[in-house]
Amino acid sequence: MRLRFLTEYHRKKLLKKAHLPKPLSQYLSQLSRPLADNVNLIKDLEFLVLDFETTGFDASKEKIISMGYTVIKNLRILPQTSTHILVNPKQVLTEKNVAIHQLTDEELKQGISLESAMDRLLLAMTGRVIIVHFDNVEKGFINQACRQLYRINALPMVMLDTLKIEQKKRQQTQQQIKSGGLRLFALREKYNLPRYNAHNAIQDAIATAELFLAQIEYMGKKETLKLKQII
Amino acid sequence: MEIEGLEMIDFFKLTLPLDSATSTQLKSLLTKTEIAYRRKGHILTIKPDYLYLVRKGAVRIEDENEALFSMLGEHQWFGYSVQLLPYTHLCQEDTLYYRIDKAYFYALFADNTTIENFFTEANLESSIQSQNFIKKDSLLSNSVLSMSRSNNAYLVDKKVSISEVAQLMHKKNVTAVVITDEKTVCGIVTDRAFCTKVAAQNLDVSKPISDIMTDNPISIAHYKSGVEAMLLMANSRIRHLPIVKNEQVVGMVTAADLMRKQSHNVVFLVNEILVSNTIEALEKISKQIPLLLQNSYESNMDQHDITYSISAVGKSINQQLLKQAEALLGPPPIDYAWVVAGSLARSEQIAHTDQDNLLILSDEYQEKLHGEYFTKLTHYVSDGLNACGYVYCPGDVMATNQKWRQSLSVWKSYFKKWITSPEPKALMYASIFFDLKCIYGEAELLDNLLTKVFELTESNTIFQSHMAANALHYTPPLGFFRNFMLDKNGANKKSLDMKKKGVVPIVDIARVYALSNGVRSVNTQDRLRELSDMGGMSSSGANDLIEAYKFINSVRIKHQSQQIKSGCLADNYVPTKEISSLDKKHLKDAFRLVTNMQSALGSRYQTSILS
Numbered sequence: 001m002r003l004r005f006l007t008e009y010h011r012k013k014l015l016k017k018a019h020l021p022k023p024l025s026q027y028l029s030q031l032s033r034p035l036a037d038n039v040n041l042i043k044d045l046e047f048l049v050l051d052f053e054t055t056g057f058d059a060s061k062e063k064i065i066s067m068g069y070t071v072i073k074n075l076r077i078l079p080q081t082s083t084h085i086l087v088n089p090k091q092v093l094t095e096k097n098v099a100i101h102q103l104t105d106e107e108l109k110q111g112i113s114l115e116s117a118m119d120r121l122l123l124a125m126t127g128r129v130i131i132v133h134f135d136n137v138e139k140g141f142i143n144q145a146c147r148q149l150y151r152i153n154a155l156p157m158v159m160l161d162t163l164k165i166e167q168k169k170r171q172q173t174q175q176q177i178k179s180g181g182l183r184l185f186a187l188r189e190k191y192n193l194p195r196y197n198a199h200n201a202i203q204d205a206i207a208t209a210e211l212f213l214a215q216i217e218y219m220g221k222k223e224t225l226k227l228k229q230i231i
Numbered sequence: 232m233e234i235e236g237l238e239m240i241d242f243f244k245l246t247l248p249l250d251s252a253t254s255t256q257l258k259s260l261l262t263k264t265e266i267a268y269r270r271k272g273h274i275l276t277i278k279p280d281y282l283y284l285v286r287k288g289a290v291r292i293e294d295e296n297e298a299l300f301s302m303l304g305e306h307q308w309f310g311y312s313v314q315l316l317p318y319t320h321l322c323q324e325d326t327l328y329y330r331i332d333k334a335y336f337y338a339l340f341a342d343n344t345t346i347e348n349f350f351t352e353a354n355l356e357s358s359i360q361s362q363n364f365i366k367k368d369s370l371l372s373n374s375v376l377s378m379s380r381s382n383n384a385y386l387v388d389k390k391v392s393i394s395e396v397a398q399l400m401h402k403k404n405v406t407a408v409v410i411t412d413e414k415t416v417c418g419i420v421t422d423r424a425f426c427t428k429v430a431a432q433n434l435d436v437s438k439p440i441s442d443i444m445t446d447n448p449i450s451i452a453h454y455k456s457g458v459e460a461m462l463l464m465a466n467s468r469i470r471h472l473p474i475v476k477n478e479q480v481v482g483m484v485t486a487a488d489l490m491r492k493q494s495h496n497v498v499f500l501v502n503e504i505l506v507s508n509t510i511e512a513l514e515k516i517s518k519q520i521p522l523l524l525q526n527s528y529e530s531n532m533d534q535h536d537i538t539y540s541i542s543a544v545g546k547s548i549n550q551q552l553l554k555q556a557e558a559l560l561g562p563p564p565i566d567y568a569w570v571v572a573g574s575l576a577r578s579e580q581i582a583h584t585d586q587d588n589l590l591i592l593s594d595e596y597q598e599k600l601h602g603e604y605f606t607k608l609t610h611y612v613s614d615g616l617n618a619c620g621y622v623y624c625p626g627d628v629m630a631t632n633q634k635w636r637q638s639l640s641v642w643k644s645y646f647k648k649w650i651t652s653p654e655p656k657a658l659m660y661a662s663i664f665f666d667l668k669c670i671y672g673e674a675e676l677l678d679n680l681l682t683k684v685f686e687l688t689e690s691n692t693i694f695q696s697h698m699a700a701n702a703l704h705y706t707p708p709l710g711f712f713r714n715f716m717l718d719k720n721g722a723n724k725k726s727l728d729m730k731k732k733g734v735v736p737i738v739d740i741a742r743v744y745a746l747s748n749g750v751r752s753v754n755t756q757d758r759l760r761e762l763s764d765m766g767g768m769s770s771s772g773a774n775d776l777i778e779a780y781k782f783i784n785s786v787r788i789k790h791q792s793q794q795i796k797s798g799c800l801a802d803n804y805v806p807t808k809e810i811s812s813l814d815k816k817h818l819k820d821a822f823r824l825v826t827n828m829q830s831a832l833g834s835r836y837q838t839s840i841l842s
Contacts, residue, residue: 075267076265076266076267076330077265077266077267078265079237079239079261079262079264079265079266080261080262080263080264082237191268191325192287192288192324192325192326192327193268193287193327194238194286194287194327196238197238198237198238202237203237203238206237206238206239206266209266210266210268210327213266213267213268214268214325214327217268217269217270217273217325218270
């Protein structure tokens with residue numbers, strides 16, 4: 001698999017660099033585990049399901065304001081691992097963002113710096129496959145943060161996107177996709193998952209994690225399903 | 232872990248018995264909870280170390296014989312009983328569930344007896360009993376095939392025209408047909424399609440039925456239970472399910488079929504009454520009425536809906552007896568109206584009471600020609616009612632009494648006499664004969680009579696005053712110092728007569744205002760609402776009376792429901808010790824309000840000039 005090869009190459013190249021911060025070097029050295037995809041069964045892997053709230057979509061201009069994540073192990077979500085990190089973006093929020101995320105400037109001032117937030121995130125990502133819903137946002141902002149903090153161009157990751165998983169499934173079965181039909185809440189309804197009112201990074205991460213469990217369940221053959229079959 | 236605002240915590244708080252846990256405990260519980268998801272049809276592996284909680288979906292528990300033991304939905308637990316571990320836990324739907332470490336759970340709530348007791352074996356036994364009790368309910372134990380009213384589903388080829396199908400459905404009196412293509416099922420058409428697709432879109436009815444059918448209908452296997460059919464209907468938002476056996480459609484089950492099968496439900500009882508051909512069959516059904524009252528009360532039904540349901544059953548029994556009589560005696564030679572009086576007419580019945588009924592015959596009536604037919608008819612019905620617990624009226628206000636079995640003209644002359652020359656006996660009749668409802672036969676006969684009656688009452692102020700004075704006969708049992716004046720009624724020494732002294736004064740007030748303002752409704756709350764709307768009574772006065780009526784009646788219903796539960800005969804004497812102190816306070820307020828409204832009535836209709 002070409003993607004895996006590139007990621008592995010990238011990982012090894014980065015590890016040769018001197019003076020990498022510890023969380024990053026640890027993350028990179030453990031990345032070999034999710035990357036060893038020939039033997040990786042889904043049921044044996046650990047996943048980190050991730051959701052960011054940001055001030056906008058353009059990672060080069062906008063900021064991360066909160067990160068939420070939770071762990072999946074043995075194909076069960078572990079709520080005790082759920083984490084919500086508020087990031088202080090050192091910039092005033094526009095009213096529109098406040099309305100969506102319900103986070104006010106005051107609350108964000110209590111947030112930690114992007115650097116500490118990335119340290120914690122990298123630690124959580126270590127040795128795990130990353131799952132997001134619609135990877136453009138999280139991938140873009142993680143890479144932007146790495147450029148800014150560690151002066152590396154992009155972070156090698158093994159990332160799954162629940163939106164792409166659904167897209168691929170529908171293409172295979174030639175189902176039509178209605179506009180908005182791939183949004184998180186619409187997909188959840190399709191899998192008989194509960195409707196949540198809260199809209200924040202942590203609740204959305206759990207919502208995405210539940211959707212992922214449902215998608216895997218629907219693929220069948222859970223005992224023998226391999227990571228490379230769904231990536 | 233930062234879990235502020237996690238929906239899981241909110242979900243826990245709404246789940247029994249966790250509602251009694253503290254927030255700290257719930258957060259702690261979260262650390263030992265895992266979330267999992269299984270598809271419909273999957274059999275769950277239950278491990279003894281965990282408690283399981285359904286978050287979304289449904290889990291079906293089956294015993295060794297694959298018989299349904301229990302069906303669990305959101306907020307319900309499984310895996311807490313060792314005895315049930317060998318049972319099959321099957322996902323009835325796609326299910327999201329929580330798995331919680333059992334040892335941790337019990338340690339966490341070691342001090343909370345509510346939670347501890349919830350999962351103890353004792354509780355399990357009662358839950359098994361209640362589940363077994365549910366099992367006996369016809370809805371769960373019977374297969375869908377046995378409960379579909381017409382086991383025959385009508386199959387129609389897809390090329391048949393829309394109009395032909397409409398005619399077939401009309402003729403066979405069905406609400407849906409199954410559409411086939413070369414004998415295999417390809418669609419379904421329900422009566423709704425004729426509204427939403429044919430009429431609303433002005434479709435050409437000569438087109439094939441396949442144009443309006445719903446493709447690939449959802450069906451159900453013949454051995455499935457009523458509950459499963461209900462769940463399937465609710466989840467798919469449909470009301471018709473073709474029943475399938477060996478890939479062949481063998482019947483159709485509708486939402487109405489399932490509704491009919493729920494016993495002690497008013498729709499069920501009325502439906503049973505409608506298919507009873509003998510007095511004995513009706514007698515058997517009428518024995519369920521106290522249970523209907525008790526169940527309705529215990530399921531928190533509104534008092535108005537309770538009395539309405541009980542009255543609906545009473546009316547159906549009257550109607551069915553008349554149908555039986557007509558079947559026996561042949562069609563009636565002339566038109567007649569079967570009219571009920573009193574609480575049944577007002578739809579305010581709560582327990583079995585005396586029967587009050589009368590017959591209005593068309594003016595073609597001739598004693599020699601028709602007398603025998605109607606004597607037999609009224610006796611059949613009156614005897615039937617007596618057998619069903621609606622005992623003979625001690626005052627003989629029954630259609631069996633020739634005096635109350637008269638032609639329209641004679642009835643008009645009766646009322647004219649009562650209204651123009653009111654005397655005590657006339658007024659007594661008036662209070663009975665001014666709450667009338669035709670429940671069988673030619674309703675026009677009663678309408679015609681009432682039009683005449685209202686012409687007379689609306690203009691006759693002297694009669695109104697007499698009626699008002701009559702309405703002050705019973706007063707609420709409230710003493711000078713706002714204490715209850717108790718009745719010394721045999722065994723119930725210290726009790727309040729909630730009928731005569733509670734409900735009757737309000738019913739009487741509403742009747743007087745209704746008669747003098749031309750309001751033709753007979754239900755007390757309806758009368759008061761309409762009076763308020765048309766200005767015959769101040770809206771605050773009307774609303775206050777409605778609230779007082781509701782409250783007094785609910786105390787009465789609660790009392791009767793408890794009597795029925797403990798196996799006693801229901802009566803209207805409520806011992807004061809049965810009433811909570813808060814209810815006593817409300818009751819006094821309600822009584823005082825009625826007293827005030829009575830004195831207002833007195834001065835409005837100048838009753839003092841009569842005495």
